[in-house]
Amino acid sequence: MEATKPKQETITLIVTRQDDPSSAPYEETFKVPYRENMNVISALMEIRRNPVNADGKDTTPIYWDMNCLEEVCGACSMVINGTPRQSCAALIDKLEQPIRLEPMSTFPIIRDLAVDRSQMFDSLKKVKAWVPIDGTYDLGPGPRMPEKKRQWAYELSKCMTCGVCLEACPNVNDKSDFIGPAPISQVRLFNAHPTGSMNKGERLEALMGEGGIGSCGNSQNCVQVCPKGIPLTTSIAEMNRATNIQSFKNFFGSDSNY
Amino acid sequence: MNENREFFYRRLHSLLGVLPIGIFLIQHLVINHFAAYGSGSFNTAASFMHNLPFRFVLEWVVIYIPILYHAILGVYIVLTGKNNTRRYGYFRNLMFLLQRITGIVTLIFIAWHVYQTRVATIFTQETIDFDFMEAILTQPFFFWFYLIGVISTTFHFANGLWSFLVTWGITVSPRSQRIATYATLLVFLGVTYLGVRSLLAFGMGV
Numbered sequence: 514m515e516a517t518k519p520k521q522e523t524i525t526l527i528v529t530r531q532d533d534p535s536s537a538p539y540e541e542t543f544k545v546p547y548r549e550n551m552n553v554i555s556a557l558m559e560i561r562r563n564p565v566n567a568d569g570k571d572t573t574p575i576y577w578d579m580n581c582l583e584e585v586c587g588a589c590s591m592v593i594n595g596t597p598r599q600s601c602a603a604l605i606d607k608l609e610q611p612i613r614l615e616p617m618s619t620f621p622i623i624r625d626l627a628v629d630r631s632q633m634f635d636s637l638k639k640v641k642a643w644v645p646i647d648g649t650y651d652l653g654p655g656p657r658m659p660e661k662k663r664q665w666a667y668e669l670s671k672c673m674t675c676g677v678c679l680e681a682c683p684n685v686n687d688k689s690d691f692i693g694p695a696p697i698s699q700v701r702l703f704n705a706h707p708t709g710s711m712n713k714g715e716r717l718e719a720l721m722g723e724g725g726i727g728s729c730g731n732s733q734n735c736v737q738v739c740p741k742g743i744p745l746t747t748s749i750a751e752m753n754r755a756t757n758i759q760s761f762k763n764f765f766g767s768d769s770n771y
Numbered sequence: 772m773n774e775n776r777e778f779f780y781r782r783l784h785s786l787l788g789v790l791p792i793g794i795f796l797i798q799h800l801v802i803n804h805f806a807a808y809g810s811g812s813f814n815t816a817a818s819f820m821h822n823l824p825f826r827f828v829l830e831w832v833v834i835y836i837p838i839l840y841h842a843i844l845g846v847y848i849v850l851t852g853k854n855n856t857r858r859y860g861y862f863r864n865l866m867f868l869l870q871r872i873t874g875i876v877t878l879i880f881i882a883w884h885v886y887q888t889r890v891a892t893i894f895t896q897e898t899i900d901f902d903f904m905e906a907i908l909t910q911p912f913f914f915w916f917y918l919i920g921v922i923s924t925t926f927h928f929a930n931g932l933w934s935f936l937v938t939w940g941i942t943v944s945p946r947s948q949r950i951a952t953y954a955t956l957l958v959f960l961g962v963t964y965l966g967v968r969s970l971l972a973f974g975m976g977v
């Protein structure tokens with residue numbers, strides 16, 4: 514470990530930049546003084562403090578998105594040395610140099626490293642990834658959830674809509690309207706909830722809509738890249754089974770196919 | 772179903788890949804394998820299939836229409852994907868890419884194969900028997916063309932069987948999906964053996 518970490522004066526970052534959503538991307542190299550325990554965000558902050566590129570020319574500060582700084586909000590996702598991940602959790606000491614930063618290309622680029630992930634939030638709305646309990650009167654307490662199941666569901670609930678799984682999916686791109694792995698797994702989460710399951714048919718119907726689960730081609734990249742270790746391909750296979758049963762019920766079954 | 776058209780089309784595509792197309796593929800290669808027992812055996816088996824009642828209806832319903840549907844939607848699926856194995860070189864992603872490459876190769880192969888054995892022979896009035904296939908497959912070019920075409924088809928079928936099991940929610944757990952990988956590998960080896968063995972019988976006389 515120590516041997517692979519030579520003392521260094523500066524770190525080099527090559528950043529893919531873009532001035533606005535429609536302009537052409539370009540690369541810019543930066544040299545930043547090394548400090549111990551830096552992460553990609555603190556390196557970007559250093560550039561913001563002193564926006565001069567490696568050629569010594571003044572430039573605009575790099576624009577990126579962040580919020581929690583502890584890998585739970587997903588806002589700071591970008592492609593770091595070819596891997597989509599959270600920049601707040603990417604330690605400089607563990608990265609090969611020069612460090613290449615690119616925006617996640619699956620999403621519309623706002624500017625530099627900041628992307629617009631609204632399509633993911635729209636998908637969550639489409640599949641109704643919530644438990645509806647609002648009403649005009651108090652519905653009282655819901656059914657209890659077994660502790661074992663709660664622990665299992667907690668793992669699925671860790672999804673932070675970061676977009677890394679969509680970035681890695683070959684079927685999520687500008688030629689397809691596939692919603693991607695994350696919202697499919699969220700349907701599994703909310704359909705497993707004792708109260709949420711009262712609306713499970715609606716969510717399955719949404720998954721069977723345009724750009725839904727039918728567009729999955731089983732490349733299984735998603736489960737490899739998810740920073741939260743969510744079993745996405747197990748979720749997809751289980752929702753495959755559930756949507757198939759739902760569609761059989763719709764066609765052959767009775768009228769109680771909620 | 773009106774609203775879930777895309778879902779229905781994709782599920783139908785998946786189903787047809789195995790049933791009837793995959794079943795037909797196995798049957799076709801088993802019949803061809805009679806070539807390994809000599810030209811007499813092959814001719815008897817082939818003429819039995821050829822003289823099945825309602826052959827015309829069977830061929831269109833079991834073979835041509837399903838393959839045409841699967842192939843057309845398959846090309847569309849290939850075109851709407853963006854392969855990324857250079858960045859994500861995982862095993863399943865490579866299989867995903869190979870499924871698409873073998874789909875296209877298989878399409879070219881089947882189109883030629885059907886033209887050569889079914890369409891051209893309408894005009895030449897040739898009978899499709901052992902000697903007919905031998906005349907084609909003793910030409911080195913066609914031997915290799917058929918060899919690549921057959922292996923591409925059997926790979927596409929076996930790997931397709933793996934994703935069929937996921938698409939239909941049969942293999943859900945990672946463990947069952949892993950075991951299915953080995954099982955479909957055996958399917959690939961078995962079906963490929965049938966196909967290649969018959970090519971050797973026609974092309975090399977062994």
Ligand code: HEM
Pocket residue numbers: 728729730731784785786787788789792793796838841842843845846848849870871874875877878924927928930931932934935936938939
């Ligand atoms: C003998 C011919 C063929 C057989 C036996 C066959 C069989 C299969 C099977 C079993 C699947 C798996 C379905 C699933 O994922 O659930 C499949 C998928 C696929 N096939 Fe074929 N197929 C054949 C020809 C073709 C052709 C000519 C094409 C055209 C390019 C094609 C393109 C595809 C594609 C793109 C998939 C992946 C679908 C997806 O992942 O969503 N296939 N095939």
Ligand code: SF4
Pocket residue numbers: 587671672673674675676677678679694695698738739740741742743745
């Ligand atoms: S499933 Fe994982 S990779 Fe996908 S958005 Fe959620 S946390 Fe990110």
Ligand code: FES
Pocket residue numbers: 578579580581582583584585586587588589590599600601602
């Ligand atoms: S800032 Fe929230 S995940 Fe990085």
